[in-house]
Each structure stands twice: as C-alpha cells, then as structure tokens.
Amino acid sequence: MSHHIIQANNLKYTYPDGRQALNGVTFQIQHGESVGIVGANGAGKSTLLMHLVGILFPDEGEISVGEVPVIKKTLPVIRQSVGMVFQDPDDQLFMTTVYDDVAFGPRNYKLPEGEVEKRVKSSLETVGILHLMDRPPYKLSGGEKRAAAIATVLAMKPDILVMDEPSSALDPKSRRRLITLLKRFTHTKIIASHDLDMVLELCERTIILNNGQIITDGTTLDILANEELMEKCGLEMPLGLQGCPVCGAKKAT
Amino acid sequence: MSNMIASLYNIRLLDELAEKRTIIHNIHPLIKVLTTCVYLIVVVSFNKYELSGLLPLVFYPVIIIALADIPIVPLLKRMLVVAPFIIGIGLFNPLFDHSPMVVLPWIQISGGWISFFSILLKGVLTILAALVLIATTGMTRIAAALGMMRVPRVFILQLLLTYRYISVLIEEVGRTVRAYSLRSRGEKGIRFSDWGSLTGQLLIRTLERAQRVYHSMCCRGFAGDYNVGSEKRIQIGDILYFTGWGLYFVVIRYFNIPAAIGSLITGV
Amino acid sequence: MHMADALISPVVGGAMWAATAGVAAYSVKKVQNDLDEQKIPLMGVMGAFVFAAQMINFTIPGTGSSGHLGGGMLLAILLGPYAGFLAMASILVIQALFFADGGLLALGCNVFNLGFYTCFIAYPLIYKWIMRKGYSTGRIFTGTMLSAIVGLQLGAFSVVLETLLSGKSELPFGTFVMLMQPIHLAIGVVEGLVTAAVVGFVWKARPEIIEKAASGEALGRVSIKKVLAGLAIVAVITGGVFSWFASAYPDGLEWSMFNTSGKEELEAPGGIHQTLAAVQEKIAFLPDYGFKVQEQETNANAAETEEAWPAVDAGTSVSGLVGGVMTLLLAGMTGYCIYMIKKRNKAGAV
Numbered sequence: 001m002s003h004h005i006i007q008a009n010n011l012k013y014t015y016p017d018g019r020q021a022l023n024g025v026t027f028q029i030q031h032g033e034s035v036g037i038v039g040a041n042g043a044g045k046s047t048l049l050m051h052l053v054g055i056l057f058p059d060e061g062e063i064s065v066g067e068v069p070v071i072k073k074t075l076p077v078i079r080q081s082v083g084m085v086f087q088d089p090d091d092q093l094f095m096t097t098v099y100d101d102v103a104f105g106p107r108n109y110k111l112p113e114g115e116v117e118k119r120v121k122s123s124l125e126t127v128g129i130l131h132l133m134d135r136p137p138y139k140l141s142g143g144e145k146r147a148a149a150i151a152t153v154l155a156m157k158p159d160i161l162v163m164d165e166p167s168s169a170l171d172p173k174s175r176r177r178l179i180t181l182l183k184r185f186t187h188t189k190i191i192a193s194h195d196l197d198m199v200l201e202l203c204e205r206t207i208i209l210n211n212g213q214i215i216t217d218g219t220t221l222d223i224l225a226n227e228e229l230m231e232k233c234g235l236e237m238p239l240g241l242q243g244c245p246v247c248g249a250k251k252a253t
Numbered sequence: 254m255s256n257m258i259a260s261l262y263n264i265r266l267l268d269e270l271a272e273k274r275t276i277i278h279n280i281h282p283l284i285k286v287l288t289t290c291v292y293l294i295v296v297v298s299f300n301k302y303e304l305s306g307l308l309p310l311v312f313y314p315v316i317i318i319a320l321a322d323i324p325i326v327p328l329l330k331r332m333l334v335v336a337p338f339i340i341g342i343g344l345f346n347p348l349f350d351h352s353p354m355v356v357l358p359w360i361q362i363s364g365g366w367i368s369f370f371s372i373l374l375k376g377v378l379t380i381l382a383a384l385v386l387i388a389t390t391g392m393t394r395i396a397a398a399l400g401m402m403r404v405p406r407v408f409i410l411q412l413l414l415t416y417r418y419i420s421v422l423i424e425e426v427g428r429t430v431r432a433y434s435l436r437s438r439g440e441k442g443i444r445f446s447d448w449g450s451l452t453g454q455l456l457i458r459t460l461e462r463a464q465r466v467y468h469s470m471c472c473r474g475f476a477g478d479y480n481v482g483s484e485k486r487i488q489i490g491d492i493l494y495f496t497g498w499g500l501y502f503v504v505i506r507y508f509n510i511p512a513a514i515g516s517l518i519t520g521v
Numbered sequence: 522m523h524m525a526d527a528l529i530s531p532v533v534g535g536a537m538w539a540a541t542a543g544v545a546a547y548s549v550k551k552v553q554n555d556l557d558e559q560k561i562p563l564m565g566v567m568g569a570f571v572f573a574a575q576m577i578n579f580t581i582p583g584t585g586s587s588g589h590l591g592g593g594m595l596l597a598i599l600l601g602p603y604a605g606f607l608a609m610a611s612i613l614v615i616q617a618l619f620f621a622d623g624g625l626l627a628l629g630c631n632v633f634n635l636g637f638y639t640c641f642i643a644y645p646l647i648y649k650w651i652m653r654k655g656y657s658t659g660r661i662f663t664g665t666m667l668s669a670i671v672g673l674q675l676g677a678f679s680v681v682l683e684t685l686l687s688g689k690s691e692l693p694f695g696t697f698v699m700l701m702q703p704i705h706l707a708i709g710v711v712e713g714l715v716t717a718a719v720v721g722f723v724w725k726a727r728p729e730i731i732e733k734a735a736s737g738e739a740l741g742r743v744s745i746k747k748v749l750a751g752l753a754i755v756a757v758i759t760g761g762v763f764s765w766f767a768s769a770y771p772d773g774l775e776w777s778m779f780n781t782s783g784k785e786e787l788e789a790p791g792g793i794h795q796t797l798a799a800v801q802e803k804i805a806f807l808p809d810y811g812f813k814v815q816e817q818e819t820n821a822n823a824a825e826t827e828e829a830w831p832a833v834d835a836g837t838s839v840s841g842l843v844g845g846v847m848t849l850l851l852a853g854m855t856g857y858c859i860y861m862i863k864k865r866n867k868a869g870a871v
Binding site: 256257260263264267289290293294296297298301304305308309311312315316318319320322331332334335338339342343345346348349350355357358365368371372373375376379380382383384386387392395405407408410411412413414415416417418419421422423425426430440441442443444445447448449450451452453454455456457459460462463464466467470475476477509510511512513514515516518519 | 523525526527528529530531534545546549552553558559561562563564565566567568569570572573574576577578579580590599607608610611612614615617618619620621622624625626684688689690691692693696714715717718719721722723726727730839840842843844845847848849851852853855856857858859860863
Binding site for chain 1: 265268272392393396413414416417418420421462465466468469470471472473474475476478479480482
C-alpha cells in the first residue's frame, strides 16, 4: 500500500520576505484518505498545499508522493498524480471557454485530440456542467466556476486531489452540491478550509496547523470537538458540534 | 466608472453574438479572417477620390449582418465612438483641396469633399468589417485561425489570457474605483495624488494574480508551450464562401458598377 | 492616436504590418529563449491590467480635465521590452477587434507606433540609461517622464508619416506635425506623470518588482547592439519596400516630403500622393480599375484627377450619383429581405 502515500518530513519554508510559513511539518497520508487541513489565517495551510504540487520547494526537509520525491525533475509525474484546485476559480479558469480550460491540461500532455475531448466531456459530466462547455468563464455562477475548476483538475486523471478553500464564496446550495460531489470521489483528498462543518462531513482525519507547525493530527471528530484546542489555535468548533442557539442544548455527537 | 461598464458590456455583447449558430457563424474562422483581410485591402485600395465605386462593398457587411442576426444599433454606436478621429483628420481635406471634382448641373463639389466622404465611407466599411468578424467568430476561434496561420503559440496564449482577464480585472478595478468614489465627495475620477497608490495597489494585486495563474497552469503541465487544439477542417462551403466574396470584391475593384448602372439609367 | 484603416493605403498598412510582425516574431523568440515561462501568464494578465487601468480616470489638478494611462511605458518597465511589446500588441489586437479602435489593417501601424518606440527606443536608451546607477524616486520620475514623452513623440511623428505616405488625407506635413507633436507632448507629460506615480508607488512598496524586471534576470537586458539590430531589421524591411518604390519611380522619393506645403500640392504634379498612388496602383495587388477614362480633358488639376475620379464632366458625375444611390438602396433591400426571410422561417419553425 505504499502507492500514493504522501510523506512529508520536517518541512521548513521561509518566504523571501522573511516570514517563516512552515516550521518542521511532518505527516503521512495513505491512499484513499480524506484529510482536512485546518488553521487560522497565516497558519501555513496554503504554503503546505503548494509544497504538495511542487509550486514551492522546502528549504529543509523533503516531501514525496508515491515514493517519488517532489523535486524539479519529477514535476511532470507529480503533477499528473496530484491535482490542485485553487482557492479563486478565476485563477484556474484562464482560458476563454470552459472546454478549452478543461482541455488545457490533457493538451499539455500531448494527448491526441480525440482523447482530450473524451476526457473533457467526462470530467464536465462528472461535475455536472457538460452543458456549459462553450461558455466563457465569466458567464458562470460561483458554483459553476468551482465545478469547472474541479473539472480542469479531473481531466488530468489525478490520484490525489488537493483543494484550497473549495467552499469559499459559495452560496449554501452550491456548497451542498460541492460537498455531495466531493463525497463521491474516491481520490485521496486533502482539503484546506475554514469551513469546519464541511471538513467534518468530508474528512475523517484533520491536521491543525498553527504558526507553521502541526498542533495536532487525528480523527476529525475528536479534534474539532475539542473546544479548548480549537480556541487555542484561533479556531472555533464547527456549528454542527456547537450547542443549539435557541435552546442551548448540546448536540449529540 | 461608466466607461468600464460600457466596455465590459461591449465585449460581452460581442461574445454573446459570437455564440449564435448561423450560416455565417459556421464558416471556418480562418476563411472569415482571410475574407475580412481581402475586403479591408480592397476597401482601402480605392484611391482617395473614389466614392461611387466603393458603394457596392456595402453589400458585404449588410448581407453578413442580416444573415448572422447581428443587431445593428450597437455597431452604429461603436462607430460613433470611433468616428471622431477619422472625421477630424478627414475634415482637413475640404479645407485644403478646393479643385472642382464633381460637376453636377446644379452644384459643384470640390475634390476635398469627395475625398472626405470617401474616407468616411471607408471608415464605416472597415469598422463594420472588423466588428462583424468578431461578432460572428469570437475570440477563441480567431485564436484558432491565428494558430493555423502559424502565429507563434506563445503569442496566441498570451492574447487569450489578456482577453480572458480583461473582464476579471475591469471588475476588480471597478470595485476599487467605486469604493474610492464612495469616500470622495462626488468628485469625478481619482484625485491625482491618490492615483499612484490606487493603481499601484491594483498592480501589485494583479502581479500576485499572475503568479497564481502561472501556478495553476504549471499544475496542469504547462511548460511554456501551448497546444491550441484543433479547429474543424475547411470544407467546400468555406472555400466557396471565400472565392465568392473574393471574386465579388475583385469585380467591384475593377469595375465601377454604380457608375455603369447610373449611365445606363441616365443614358449618358 | 490610433491610426484608422480609412486613413491608410494598403502599401503603408502592409509595410507596417511587416515591420510589426518582424519585431513581434523577434520578441517571441527572445521571450521563448529566456525559458522563463512564468513570463507568459504575466504578460497576459498585465496586458489585461493595462487595458482595465486605462479606464481609471484621474483629475488633473488645477485644470478640471481628466486623463488616463496609456500603458506602453508601464509594460516595458514591468515586463522588459520584448514581453512589453507583445503585451501591447495583444491589447491593440483586442481593441481593434472588439472596439474597432484603429482597425485591422492599421494594426501594424498602431502596434509599431505605440509599442516599438516605447519598448525598443525610449525604454532601453532613456529609462535604463537613467537607472543605470540604481533606483531612486527622482530617477524613476525623470526616467519615466522622459521616456514616455520621447516614446509618444516618436509615435505621433510616425502617425504623421504614415498618414502622409498613405495619401488619403490632404493635411500638409507641416500642419499635421504642428498639430500632432504638441498634443502628444501634453499626452506624454500626463503619461509620464501617471506612469511615474504607479512605478514610484510599487517601487516603494515592493522594490523587487521594479528592480527585478529591469535587472535583466530573465529578460530586459537590452544592449544597444540588440536595439540597433532590431532597428536594422525594421529598416531593411521598410527600406526594401521603399526602394522598391524608388526603383519603380526613380523621381518619386527624391521629391522630399519635407518641403511640402500643402497648398502647392495640387498645383505640383508629381506630388508624393500621386506618386504613391501610382505606385500603389502598380504594386498593390490591384491596378487601377480597368475602364478608367484616363484621357479626359486636362485642366489645372488634371494631375490629381486623372488617377482619380473617372471623369469630371457632369454626365458621369450624375450617373455616378444615380448609380450610387441605387446601389445603396439595393444593399438596404437585400439586408431587409434576408432579415424578413429569416424572421419568417423562424416564425414558421416555432
């Protein structure tokens, strides 16, 4: 089962302006796991995600995906198996139509155009927006944009999905649709989010980052229900675990 | 503020028009680009005193606008915006050129006026031709045509990116300017002393965005090259379209049809 | 100051297209050779930024009027000359297509006028020269100001030359120059002010952005040699086109465009307009229309009219007018018919 294991070992990273974003991060993620990365603003979540896809390289320590070290030379392989969904879909949808956007990745891997088309259509089908294929991105709603951004990643057929704030700026219905969609995926999922209720629903495991260090790493339910711990990390218990605002009764967990 | 909304609206309108599916829209983009080029060259190749000979060229935009269901009002509005420069330069012609050119029984028209109207007509025709091209083709397919014309792919990608982010950035700039104007006492525009920092902030944000876009491109295997993808093949209909218009333009260029019709009617 | 299709001749448009395509091809090669693929999205997004920033109006203190950014100099400073030129070209392509600003034939002229002089003359020779001793607010101000002014002056002069050589406008050289240069001096000052304001701000906030772009880390190191090489290419292209003229019409170019004084033009047969028009007839893909009645009576302005309007007598004028009106009516009717047929078909289909 060493297939698609993600192994991070003592990662340290300091930005050029001197801000230390990661300060010795170590973890291991197994194939098929679903992990939430949680932490206050500036805790190092995004920086960590960028290490997973080789946008940033650690100053110290090493990271590997499926026993392939993430270094410059291995990036084409790494990026085929790890797909990243960025926080702002406008950064990810950079082409003029949804179709071209989703096709961008497969085309870069020089797939024949027939195969590209097949992949684009099946990815769009999976996220439920095949009918928006020829639309320019600016004509999509927030939820549709998010779906399109996920489709661009799915078209690469990754084994691991890395997502930065996938539910941000979504209305409740689109958020629900997103959660349902993500639940269906069998990929290894790594989700950084402030939406703790979503993390609670989607991830069985949670890692809390604070000041570039892992504070705790364990079962989501245990961690997110630990009021003291959450408070300490500048977080708050998910609403789903908080008392009822009307009668004050604790929700049974 | 209003000019931002206007240009955003303009881009989106043309985009929307380009999504229609009419006979004209279905013609291969490369063919449309080439036809437009031939048309433009024919229009401007008429010498400066030519007026009646140019008129049959009006058929091209008229027929395409009709066949492609393009609303005419936005095109005319656009023309009004662009026209002042052409008129401004053209108006000097009647000022400097007084030689009688057209002698009608009741009036004499100087060469200057003729060449002014010739410039004006050429302006109308060339502006229409460009707008009609984009309104029936759209940026994505124009890019595909450019790819087929061996325009470097780096340039095409860059062009598409610029086009894509215009709407994102106009919205962002719009939000910032709106926030500014809400706190300034009803002034028009931005005070110059604030301009540098306002635009500079936007610029820094834009650079950060460019960085993120680059990252997301990299994550999908971007390595400096861009594969435009394939456009459908050129078909017989496309070739007929091109040769048809091409022949028409050439005939118009060589023969002054209106003059011929006119002399037929007036018997001169 | 976008050149318009209506004001240029195919020869001038074509020559400028060739020159622009040459510079662009060279720039693409440079950008690719630098193997800094990060530059590509940066160019794209920055192009869009300039496009959007052109719409931020600011009030010019004390005048009550407002101005906005042009952006050529800003692109050169942030992206370096090659990428800056390409980004400017993209903006102009989009403006020509979506806003009919300029036009597709005049696109070559416009990219050259607005991109070449700023990116390949003003930026390397003035801006970089002033910055050679390092950055300071004062130097940034002087550098951007001077290069914006020089870039726009050259561009404006280019517009004058292109218009003159096209021979569509009767504006005499002297008048046109006197019109264009001062206006563009004002525009250049404004452009310099705003560019300096932005660059100055960014330099204070994030100095590395401005300094990195110019330090030639990946791009931007423009040696005089390369600029000269670029100029040489352009010169060869334009020179080729013009020597072609010259050989076809030996006395054509000798007629100096600098001693024209518009009013004499009509009296002076063999003016540049006529020459170029004649050249255009010969080498432009189409000679003059076939049935031209060339041997019309000659009067004082025969020189101009013989290659122009087929005839000057009343008869042809009337028939031209009648025929023209007929043509327009016919075109209008055709459009209306198509529209009605389509409408009926649509109604029928529902």
